[in-house]
Amino acid sequence: MSDTTGTAFDFKLFKRLLGYTRPYRGTFIFVAFAAVALSVAGVLSPAFLKNAIDEGMMLKDYDVMLFYVVLMLGALLLEVIFQFSFIYYANWLGQTVIRDIRVKLFKLMMSFRMKYFDKSAVGRLTTRAVNDIETIASIFSEGLFTIASDVLKMVVIAGYMLYESWQLALISFSILPVLLYATRVFQKAMKSAFEDVRNQVANLNTFVQERITGMKIVQIFVREDKEYETFQKINEDHKKAWIRTVWYNSIFFPIAEMSGSVALGLIVWYGGLHTVADNLAIQGDITLGLITAFIQLSQMLFRPLRMIADKFNTLQMGMVAANRVFGILDTKAHIADEGSIELQDTDGKIEFKDVHFGYNEGEEVIKGISFTVQPGETIALVGATGAGKSTIINLLSRFYEINGGDIAIDGTSIKEYTLHSLRSHIAVVLQDVFLFADTIMNNITLGDDQITEEEVIAAAKEIGVHPFIMSLPDGYHYNVKERGSMLSSGQRQLIAFLRAYVSNPSILVLDEATSSVDSYSEEMIQNATDRITKDRTSIVIAHRLATIKKASQILVMDSGKIVEKGTHKELLKKENGFYKNLYEVQFMKEEIL
Secondary structure, eight states: OOOSTTSSOOHHHHHHHHGGGGGGHHHHHHHHHHHHHHHHHHHHHHHHHHHIIIIIITTTOHHHHHHHHHHHHHHHHHHHHHHHHHHHHHHHHHHHHHHHHHHHHHHHHHTBOHHHHHHSOHHHHHHIIIIIHHHHHHIIIIIIHHHHHHHHHHHHHHHHHHHHOHHHHHHHHTTHHHHHHHHHHHHHHHHHHHHHHHHHHHHHHHHHHHHHHTHHHHHHTTOHHHHHHHHHHHHHHHHHHHHHHHHHHHHHHHHHHHHHHHHHHHHHHHHHHHHSSSOHHHHHHSOHHHHHHHHHHHHHHHHHHHHHHHHHHHHHHHHHHHHHHHHHHTOOOBOOOOOOBOOOSOOOOEEEEEEEEOSBTTBOSEEEEEEEEOTTOEEEEEESTTSSHHHHHHHHTTSSOOSEEEEEETTEEGGGBOHHHHHHTEEEEOSSOOOOSSBHHHHHHTTOTTSOHHHHHHHHHHHTOHHHHHTSTTGGGOBOOGGGTTSOHHHHHHHHHHHHHHTOOSEEEEEOOOTTOOHHHHHHHHHHHHHHHTTSEEEEEOOSHHHHHHOSEEEEEETTEEEEEEOHHHHHTSTTOHHHHHIIIIIHHHHHO
């Protein structure tokens, strides 16, 4: 990806952005035509004004003056029509382009491997997908076409001024070198300033998003004052970044305004001096109407130049935003979906063959694990925190790519299956249940039209969660709010079990954690676990003794390795075994109770 920070304008990046307008070539051409028409229409009014004064007012010819006034009104009406068309369709094009880019970006982000999200701040990604993409729209609505229209208008005006009076034209142009130099310096300074602004906006969004999401932790540990101080600093940096852009604007625009006023004064002085002179030849060349027209034309010439600098700022911000968005679009962080086999009717046999994996290079979390789960079996994973149990869940669904070895389903490597078909046969219930700010029904079906409400209710009755759901105000249509905040942790897990059950998976992977779950919810979760794992290949990170006892096989993990295998009774017979020690520390009290 090219870096735009080194130059005032990146044409390679701009060309890439223009590529998104190809499907709307007709609209693009029409907006360009409207820009040309605007530049021509803008010159008509001063030309008609000159003739109205010289041929109408000065010669006291009312009909001629009225004729040119009507022409001026017609030119004004024409300019209004083209101005409307230009503004509307330029904005339409901009919004359509960013819609396409945003859809492409979101689709790509959904294919990223989990490792990318582990290292990327949510607030920063949100800024890219919302704020930055919205800024790109201004390239079309306020930047590209407006600058092109203004430049074209300046060229037409300059040509007309030279045609009418090269002397007055040169006087008007004499101030241009100063203004052009100031504009160039201004553009470079604003480029750097806007880069800083976008960084600070991303920092601000990231901080606010994370603190709002984690507000409970902030208040539990009484961190309000400290977080407030940190926020003040970030907000101050954000303000300084914007003040820097204001500083450059406050210098440039007075210079531009003063330059225009100097040019206007020179026109009046030179034109007036020759108009009142005794030399009739010169007087005939520079008339009162011509001076009036040049006053208007000079303002029209310098105003676009001043506005071009402002619009170039907008273009620069859009380019900076585009660079950031394209940076994500160019990210090679997705899981390679190169499989060609559609996983359909599966027996559910799972094989881990000498699997190695590490979240970070050189730091293995899984160290050569091998085991087999036969169709319909339930395997229980037990071990201390950090032993690698949850990592196995992530690897089976290809949320992460293994570094060595292989994982197979029904004798075929999971890399040979298409991602969609692989994941559609595996249901995962995580310990940290995520619910969307939507109804219970939509959180269960996840928008799948093939799952009917009747099927959801029937499944809920089967695993015993129907009475709990019906006890809520709107039953299955109860809105659980953001992250399911209206439900307890146990209730959220029950919804997750039901979500997995209605998908009718061939393979079930679940973390049945019961921390902070009341005894009633725990009993319901146990019943749900028994129901959905029955006759289905299952891998369970077991936290309950009941689940462990029922497992076909128990895998005891420690430091990324399987240190023991066997049934509950077999493992208890091993003197000083990992499982026996774990049982005595963690599960014996539960069995006594």
